[in-house]
Amino acid sequence: MPRPTRLTIDLRALAANAQWVRSLAQGQRVMAAVKANAYGHGLIACANVLQPLVEAFAVACCEEATQLRQAGTTKPILVLEGPFDTADVIELTHLECWTVIHSREQLGWLREAKTAGTNPPSAIWLKVDTGMHRLGVSPEDVSNITDELRSLGVVDIVLATHLAHAESPDAPLTCRQLQRWQQVAQDWEGELSLLNSAGLTEIGMSQAQQRSLEWLRPGYMLYGGRTPSAGDKPPSQAVMAFDSRIMAIRTVSVGETVGYGGHWIAQRTSQIATIPVGYGDGYPRTAENGTPVLVENRRCPLAGRVSMDMITVDVTDCPAARVGSAVQLWGQELAVDEVARHANTIGYELLTRLPERVPRVFRSLSRY
Numbered sequence: 018m019p020r021p022t023r024l025t026i027d028l029r030a031l032a033a034n035a036q037w038v039r040s041l042a043q044g045q046r047v048m049a050a051v052k053a054n055a056y057g058h059g060l061i062a063c064a065n066v067l068q069p070l071v072e073a074f075a076v077a078c079c080e081e082a083t084q085l086r087q088a089g090t091t092k093p094i095l096v097l098e099g100p101f102d103t104a105d106v107i108e109l110t111h112l113e114c115w116t117v118i119h120s121r122e123q124l125g126w127l128r129e130a131k132t133a134g135t136n137p138p139s140a141i142w143l144k145v146d147t148g149m150h151r152l153g154v155s156p157e158d159v160s161n162i163t164d165e166l167r168s169l170g171v172v173d174i175v176l177a178t179h180l181a182h183a184e185s186p187d188a189p190l191t192c193r194q195l196q197r198w199q200q201v202a203q204d205w206e207g208e209l210s211l212l213n214s215a216g217l218t219e220i221g222m223s224q225a226q227q228r229s230l231e232w233l234r235p236g237y238m239l240y241g242g243r244t245p246s247a248g249d250k251p252p253s254q255a256v257m258a259f260d261s262r263i264m265a266i267r268t269v270s271v272g273e274t275v276g277y278g279g280h281w282i283a284q285r286t287s288q289i290a291t292i293p294v295g296y297g298d299g300y301p302r303t304a305e306n307g308t309p310v311l312v313e314n315r316r317c318p319l320a321g322r323v324s325m326d327m328i329t330v331d332v333t334d335c336p337a338a339r340v341g342s343a344v345q346l347w348g349q350e351l352a353v354d355e356v357a358r359h360a361n362t363i364g365y366e367l368l369t370r371l372p373e374r375v376p377r378v379f380r381s382l383s384r385y
């Protein structure tokens with residue numbers, strides 16, 4: 018019997034979430050972020066489901082774009098980090114990808130590729146640094162650089178920026194970024210792109226300048242990740258379920274400890290269940306005592322340190338718990354974001370750090 022720890026990817030939920038995003042998009046174009054293996058959900062399976070529902074895909078790098086093209090993806094693919102050298106420009110053009118250009122160095126590589134006989138990718142997304150200060154050209158340089166891009170034969174130029182604190186629409190940083198963006202946008206006749214998931218749900222279509230919403234770039238919300246205003250009842254569904262089963266169960270006396278370092282101490286006679294999932298499977302080692310784990314659909318507290326291959330859970334208040342009982346680490350009934358809070362991180366990190374070791378089982382659209 019295989020180890021019962023697995024990831025179930027519900028492709029129907031993914032499709033439903035994409036439809037929901039479409040309804041929020043109010044006719045604007047949707048670019049689905051599928052970087053980092055579709056946020057850990059499986060790049061190709063997810064892209065195949067999303068392809069008819071979105072206008073384009075976004076990946077981080079050339080390697081991810083290559084995987085998509087090799088799998089037969091025909092929709093436009095934007096490479097968010099853009100080229101790392103001239104050879105990458107040539108690769109991107111051959112893959113018929115769009116690319117972000119965020120620096121003068123990258124512009125230089127476009128020029129070198131052109132000299133070497135390769136035209137730039139058919140569409141360039143010029144990244145503007147409105148205040149995140151990670152990537153992008155400064156707003157004052159936009160008109161110079163777009164002129165240079167046109168001189169290289171680029172016709173389609175999209176201006177894009179990224180918000181550093183989109184989940185707080187009223188934060189001074191967000192206001193500053195939106196203000197700078199509006200300045201850039203008002204002088205620009207072409208296409209624009211501003212909002213990711215949190216931007217879309219927290220800032221939305223009304224507050225941000227309508228015209229600046231021509232391309233939406235949702236990622237996390239497609240996979241059922243919660244943004245702050247979604248509260249406990251998100252309109253999107255978790256696409257991933259991380260499940261296992263109890264492999265052992267024992268009674269631990271008052272004062273005895275559980276796990277490495279003895280950091281959990283029994284305050285009462287306790288039933289401790291051991292589950293075959295650990296940090297080697299992507300369950301965060303930083304998860305603290307009390308992190309919820311669903312056992313037979315009941316929330317039970319994590320008890321003791323997460324090991325590489327196992328965790329221990331206090332099931333004293335779950336009398337139904339037996340060897341073989343169903344366990345969920347996160348999924349529909351227990352949001353990954355909640356587990357992440359107990360592990361001092363965010364759901365994005367938990368989803369994208371799941372190793373190959375854990376098998377992914379896909380529930381296909383047709384199975385329903």
Ligand SMILES: *Cc1c(COP(=O)(O)O)cnc(C)c1O
Nearest residue numbers: 050179213214215234235236237
């Ligand atoms: C990853 C990414 C997105 C998607 O962000 P989510 O928060 O997952 O919606 C959008 N834009 C850029 C530039 C990104 O890197």
